[in-house]
Amino acid sequence: MSSDPAGHIEDTKLAEALSERYLAYAMSTIMSRSLPDVRDGLKPVHRRLLYAMQQLRLDPTSGFKKCARVVGDVIGKFHPHGDVAVYDALVRLAQDFAVRFPLVEGQGNFGSVDGDGAAAMRYTEARLTAVAQALLDGIAEDAVDFRPTYDGEDAEPVVLPGAFPNLLANGAAGIAVGMATSIPPHNAGEICRAALHLIAHPQAETRDLIAFMPGPDFPTGGVLIEDDASLLSAYETGRGSFRMRARWAVEQGRFGTWVVIVTEIPYQVQKSRLIEQIAELMEQKKLPLLGDVRDESTTDIRLVLEPKTRGVEPEVLMETLFRATSLESRFPLNMNVLTGDRVPQVLGLRAVLRAWLDHRHEVLIRSQRHRLAAVERRLEILDGFLAVYLNLDEVIRIVRDEDEPKRELMRAFSLSEIQAEAVLNMRLRSLRRLEEMEIRKEHAALEKEKAGIAGLLGSDALRWKRIAKQIGEVEKSFGSGALGARRTEIAHPPAPVDLTQAFEVDREPVTVLLSREGWIRAARGHGLDMAAQKFKEGDAAYLQIECQSTDRICVLASGGRIFTIRVADLPRGRGFGQPVRTLVDLPQDEQVVVMFAAGDGRRLLVSTAGRGLMVKDSDMVAEKRTGKQVLTLRDGERAAACVPGEGSHVLMLGDNRRLLIFPADQVPEMVKGLGVALQKYKEAGTGVREARVFDLATGLVWQEGTKTRSAADLADWVGKRGDVGKTAPLWMTRRS
Structure with missing residues (x-):
């Protein structure tokens, strides 16, 4: 084969080629663009920005430099991507309404909360803040690893020393391939206090930690109205959302x-x-x-x-x-980060704090070893100085007369090569008696420091004491004053407000009709003759509920999301109504599973084929067009049922004609989630034929007009939640 690759063609299956290239792109996006590192809370572009600005000596006490200069250094040395993306990242780090603790101090127009963009990079200037300096502190002390830059001409840090808890303090957001991250900002002082508690009590649980940091602290303030149980669940699992109000x-x-x-x-x-x-x-x-x-x-x-x-x-x-x-919105929590071994993982609050503390522990060990090596090198030189001070005349003679003075000094005074070199480079003015005293004083101080470092490296307790002291200094610097004061108020969820009178709607009975093609309307009265209702050609009746014109109805989509619609907003008259997708943001690939009137205080059983949970209908109401995700689905699943949840037992009947009855108290009540296993299906693709909650003591009426089946009649099918069940009786499968 010719060594020239030009014109060379290899036969490869298209699927394999696409798979290989897409995987490479996905890994690049995950590792090098979208997910922050749990240790310093930075993505590569932000880390490179801060490091490049430090290289330019843009510390908080220096003057400003043009942002164009900073962006040029970043894309030229470290980040071979577009200048617009790099400048946008720089701008965000300087916006006090976007970042809780800005890492860049900007001078010029850096945008506004109205959504105005920043001025061009040639007009704006920047330098690092004290927070960024804390993240970089110790980087020259071999505290972190470096790697070659993309062109191999320079080196860049893999991670910053990170004395400031940046991941939680400033949060992060990003979308990778097949995964995303969304971490809200928090109060730095509260994070430090939680970290100190975790150092003092390594077995502390999430419940203990959120006593110190009770919730997010957003740059724009606002009021957090989330119940304690939801907060605890979100921080324990690393997934959830926070309800914010103006x-x-x-x-x-x-x-x-x-x-x-x-x-x-x-x-x-x-x-x-x-x-x-x-x-x-x-x-x-x-x-x-x-x-x-x-x-x-x-x-x-x-x-x-x-x-x-x-x-x-x-x-x-x-x-x-x-x-x-x-004026009310939800901020999602998805603490998907790159761990210390560069693996994407969703971590809870305790794991995130533990990872940061472990990183600070490693940084302390490396920096102290670096300092110990420097102290030992200096002590070696000072030992050489002290060895020759007693024989200065001989030293002068050797330097003047010998052809190879270094080798002769090493032989005459038993010096190392480093010591001999230092003696030869010593200035004549250093031969004073006063200088000898200073050397002895420095030697004693370094010996004391060496012993202290050795003791620190040999004691785990001393190291954690030092880390606690460092965190205390960070808390003092950034956890108080105007910058550190909490901005977001933590409040309890407000009491429900009755808006019936607010919209001035006359209360009257109506029937809400939904067609198979998704057209919805409200018709006056109850007990309507469905055969007399008109629909578009090729369409037909699908769902109907009887309610009042002042009610709200909840719509469960096959994607597990609940949407709420006011009946007063539905079209009336003799028309066909309007598509339900114009009232709510229902995805095109999803269908409505069930409709029900909201707000009567009951519990509902929401299930897929085999999994489900109990939800209060008040927790299912979602006024936003985007609705509320109640049932979390796995690949290939869809929401299958939503039925009243009042009763002592749950009945599950699958398409495989397997019947299972189990106590309703085995199904947990949740606000949202994956739910628990209700019935096990051996055959893939088995669906739910019937889901029902009933009172076993009262008996089961399978269909109107049929006899009541007592508890004794149903005893053979009563089992544990998650069982396969037994073949259903003929009277059930024949009439269902």
Whole structure:
């Protein structure tokens, strides 16, 4: 074969070639772009930015340099990607509304909370902050590994020493191939106190740690309204979400008038887009209690919400806004990070803190070994100086007369090569008696330091004591004052607000109809003759529920997500209605599984084929178009049922005609999740034929008009949750 690769062709299967290349792309995205390192909380581009700025000597006490210079160094030496992406990363590190503890101090226009972009990099300037300096502190002391840059001409750090808990303090967000990360920012002082508790109590659990850091602390403030159980579950598993609301207050005017003033909005909500959203909803008459919205913001946020009438309660007005706009939003938690051995993994709060502390422990050992080697080198030189000070005349003679003075010095005074070199390089002015005293003093100090370092390296307890002291200094520096004060208020979920009167809807009985093609409408009255209802050609009736015009209905999609729709918003009349996808963000590949009226305080059993959980209907209400994920699905699964959950026992009947009855208290009540195994199916693809919760003592009426089956009649099918079950009786399979 010719050594010239030009024109060389190899036969390869397309599937293999695509698989190999896509895997390489996926790994590159995961490892080198999207996921932060658990130790320093940085992605490669951010780490390279900080290191390049340190190389440019842009410390907090120096002057600023043009961002174009910084970006040029980064893409030229470390990060061979586009300058726009690098500059965007630099800008974000400087935005105090995007990053809780900015790592870059910017000078110039770096954008605004309204969504305005930063000025071009040739106009803006930057330097490092004290927080970034803490992340870099010790990098020159062999505290971390370095690797060659992409062109092999330089070296870059694999990870920063990370004295500041950056991952939790500033959070992270990114989308890789097949995985994503979303970590909210937290208060640095609270993180340090939790870390100190974990050092003092290595067996501490997540419940103990969140007593010190009770929740996220967003740069834009706001109010966190999440219950304690959800917070604990999120931090234990590394997955969950946090419910955020804007901070508001009532401002009284003349003659009994009032307005609501919003001073803080949820994190990552653009103020200009929020005002546009409110204006659009007012135009669509979906905010009937709001009369006007004004933006009176300067450097601080001030949104003025004026009610249509002063008889409206402020709490009711704000509840309508929270339900319909981004004044209330959810921030997802997905602590998917690269561990110390470069493996993507979702970690809980305790594991993240443990990884940071272990990294600080390794950094301490490496930096102390580096310092010990330096002390020993200096002591060796000082020993050489002291050896020759008693024989200076002989030293001078050797230097003047010998052809090879170094070798002769080594022979005459038993010096090492390093010692002899240091003696030969010694200045004449150092031959003073005073200098000898200084050398002896330095020698004694270094011997003491050497003993201290040896003792530190030999004692695990002393090392953790030193780390605790360092963390205490970080807490003192960044956990107090204007920068360290908590901005996000931790509050309990508010009491439900009745909005029945808010929308001025006459209460009347209606029947909500959903067709197979997804068209939804409300028809007046109950007990309708479905055969008399008209649908589009090729369409037919699918689901119907009887409710009131003031109700809200919940729609469960096959993807496990619940959507809430106000009946008053549904079209009336003789038309075919409107597609349900125009009312909620229902994905095209999903279908509606069930509809039910919301808000009657009952429990519901939500299940896939074989797994399920109990959910309160109040926890299923989701006012946003995007809905709420209640049932987490695995690949190939779909939501199959949602039935009333009141009763003593659960009945599961599969398509394989296997029947299982088990106690309902074996199914946990959750807000959302994967659920637990309800019935085991040996055959792949087996679906649920019937799911039902009933009172076994009262008996089971399988279909209206049939006899009641007693507990004794059903005893053969009562078992444990997760069993396969037994073949169902003929009267059940024949009539189902």
